[in-house]
Amino acid sequence: MATQGKTRGRSKSEQKRHQILLAATRLYLEQGIHATSMEQIAEEAEVSKQTLYSHFGGKEELFVAAIEQKCIQHELAPALFNDDLPPRQVLFDLATHLLELLLSEDAIKLHRLCISGVEQYPSICQLYWQAGPQNLIGLFQNYLERKVESGQLQINNTAFAAQQFLNMVKGDAYMKAILNIGDVPAIEDLYAYLDDVVDLFLNAYESSQSS
Amino acid sequence: MATQGKTRGRSKSEQKRHQILLAATRLYLEQGIHATSMEQIAEEAEVSKQTLYSHFGGKEELFVAAIEQKCIQHELAPALFNDDLPPRQVLFDLATHLLELLLSEDAIKLHRLCISGVEQYPSICQLYWQAGPQNLIGLFQNYLERKVESGQLQINNTAFAAQQFLNMVKGDAYMKAILNIGDVPAIEDLYAYLDDVVDLFLNAYESSQSS
DNA sequence: GTCTATATACAGATAGAC
DNA sequence: GTCTATCTGTATATAGAC
Numbered sequence: 001m002a003t004q005g006k007t008r009g010r011s012k013s014e015q016k017r018h019q020i021l022l023a024a025t026r027l028y029l030e031q032g033i034h035a036t037s038m039e040q041i042a043e044e045a046e047v048s049k050q051t052l053y054s055h056f057g058g059k060e061e062l063f064v065a066a067i068e069q070k071c072i073q074h075e076l077a078p079a080l081f082n083d084d085l086p087p088r089q090v091l092f093d094l095a096t097h098l099l100e101l102l103l104s105e106d107a108i109k110l111h112r113l114c115i116s117g118v119e120q121y122p123s124i125c126q127l128y129w130q131a132g133p134q135n136l137i138g139l140f141q142n143y144l145e146r147k148v149e150s151g152q153l154q155i156n157n158t159a160f161a162a163q164q165f166l167n168m169v170k171g172d173a174y175m176k177a178i179l180n181i182g183d184v185p186a187i188e189d190l191y192a193y194l195d196d197v198v199d200l201f202l203n204a205y206e207s208s209q210s211s
Numbered sequence: 212m213a214t215q216g217k218t219r220g221r222s223k224s225e226q227k228r229h230q231i232l233l234a235a236t237r238l239y240l241e242q243g244i245h246a247t248s249m250e251q252i253a254e255e256a257e258v259s260k261q262t263l264y265s266h267f268g269g270k271e272e273l274f275v276a277a278i279e280q281k282c283i284q285h286e287l288a289p290a291l292f293n294d295d296l297p298p299r300q301v302l303f304d305l306a307t308h309l310l311e312l313l314l315s316e317d318a319i320k321l322h323r324l325c326i327s328g329v330e331q332y333p334s335i336c337q338l339y340w341q342a343g344p345q346n347l348i349g350l351f352q353n354y355l356e357r358k359v360e361s362g363q364l365q366i367n368n369t370a371f372a373a374q375q376f377l378n379m380v381k382g383d384a385y386m387k388a389i390l391n392i393g394d395v396p397a398i399e400d401l402y403a404y405l406d407d408v409v410d411l412f413l414n415a416y417e418s419s420q421s422s
Numbered sequence: 423g424t425c426t427a428t429a430t431a432c433a434g435a436t437a438g439a440c
Numbered sequence: 441g442t443c444t445a446t447c448t449g450t451a452t453a454t455a456g457a458c
Contacts, residue, residue, distance in 0.1 A: 032327075032330060035331075048443050049435085053435070118389075172344065179326065179329060249451075250450095258424080259425050270451095270453095
C-alpha cells in the first residue's frame with residue numbers, strides 16, 4: 001500500500017496501458033493516423049474508450065507515444081563491432097542486415113507514418129531521424145575512422161563516404177518499397193547488387209593493393 | 212491573339228474545373244488529404260461545394276486528378292541532351308538541377324503526399340514513380356550508354372551506375388528535407404558536395420587515362 | 423450548371439455510475 | 441480506474457431552388 005499501487009506485483013493499470021500502446025502501434029502502422037479511430041483502438045486493446053483518454057489524454061499524445069516506442073526498438077548495425085573481420089565482409093554484412101531491416105514491413109510502414117505526420121507531429125520525425133539514419137551514420141563513420149587509422153582504408157572524408165555507402169545500399173529498392181511499387185524483393189535476390197555496391201566502395205577507398 | 216480562348220459561355224464550366232484543380236492541388240500539397248475539406252477547396256476556388264461534386268464526383272477522384280496533374284509537370288533533366296559537353300560537366304549540371312528540383316517545396320510536399328496516400332490511393336504512387344524516378348533513371352541510363360559507345364566512359368552495368376549516381380546526388384539532404392530535419396540548404400551550399408559525388412563517380416567509371 | 427440549405431454519418435472528447 | 445451513454449463539432453454527400 002505504501003508502494004504506490006504495485007501491491008499486487010504488477011498493476012492492472014500498467015497492464016492496460018501496455019495493451020493500449022500495443023494496439024495503437026499496430027493499428028496506426030497498419031492504417032495510418034486518420035483511418036484509425038480511438039474507438040477502434042479501444043476495441044483492439046479490449047478496454048473502453050474512456051480508459052484511453054485517462055491514460056494518454058488524447059489522440060495526439062497516444063499517437064506520439066506509440067510511434068516513439070516503435071522508433072527505438074531496432075538494432076541497427078551489429079556488424080560494425082567486428083573489428084577483426086576484413087572490411088569487405090563487414091561492409092557486406094552491414095549492407096545485408098540494413099537492407100533487410102529497411103525492407104521489412106514494419107520499417108516501411110513506420111517510415112510512411114512518420115512522413116504522413118510531418119506537419120502535425122514534427123517531433124516524431126525528429127525522433128525517427130535521430131534513432132535511425134543519424135545514429136547509423138555515426139556508427140558507420142566511427143567504424144570507417146578506425147579502419148583509416150589502422151591503414152586498411154584510405155578515406156579523406158569519412159562522413160561523405162559513410163553517407164554514400166548507406167545511400168547506395170538503400171538504392172532504389174527502398175523507395176520502391178515505400179511507394180509500394182512492385183513486390184518487395186527477397187534479400188537473397190539483392191546479394192549480387194550489394195556485392196557490386198561493396199566493390200564500388202572498396203575500389204574507391206581501399207588502400208591501394210592489386211586485387 | 213485571343214486570350215486562352217476558353218473564356219466563352221460554354222467553357223465557363225471548363226474554367227471552373229481548372230480553378231478547382233488549381234485550388235485543390237495547392238491545398239492538398241499544403242495541408243495533406245485529411246486536413247483539407249471539400250468546403251475549403253470550394254472557398255479557395257470560389258465556387259460552391261456542389262460544383263466540385265458535379266465536376267469530379269467525390270473527394271477521392273478530385274484528389275487523384277489533382278495529384279496526377281502535378282506529377283507530370285516538371286522537366287527532369289535537360290542537361291542530359293547536351294552530348295557535346297564533357298561528361299563531367301553534364302553530370303554536374305544534372306546533379307545541381309536535380310537536387311534543386313528535389314529540394315523545392317513543391318517536390319517535397321508532393322513526395323510526402325504520395326506516400327501518405329499509398330494505402331488508399333495506390334495509383335498516384337505508381338504515377339509518381341513512373342513520371343519521376345523511373346523516367347529519370349531511363350534517361351540517364353541512355354546517356355551513359357551513349358558515352359560508353361563513344362568511349363568516354365567505361366561502365367559494365369549502366370543501370371547500376373545510373374542508379375548509384377542519382378542516389379548519391381540525393382544523399383541525405385533529400386530525406387532530411389522530407390522529414391523536415393533542419394533547414395533545407397541552399398543549392399549553392401551543396402556544390403562542393405556534388406563535386407565530390409561527380410569525382411567519385413568518374414573515378415570509378417571514367418575511361419582510364421593518366422592524369 | 424450553379425448556388426443555398428440540409429441530411430447523414432462518424433469522429434474526438436466528456437459526464438456520470440460503479 | 442474503468443465502464444456505458446452521451447454531447448458536440450465537422451466532413452462528405454445530396455436535395456431542391458434559380
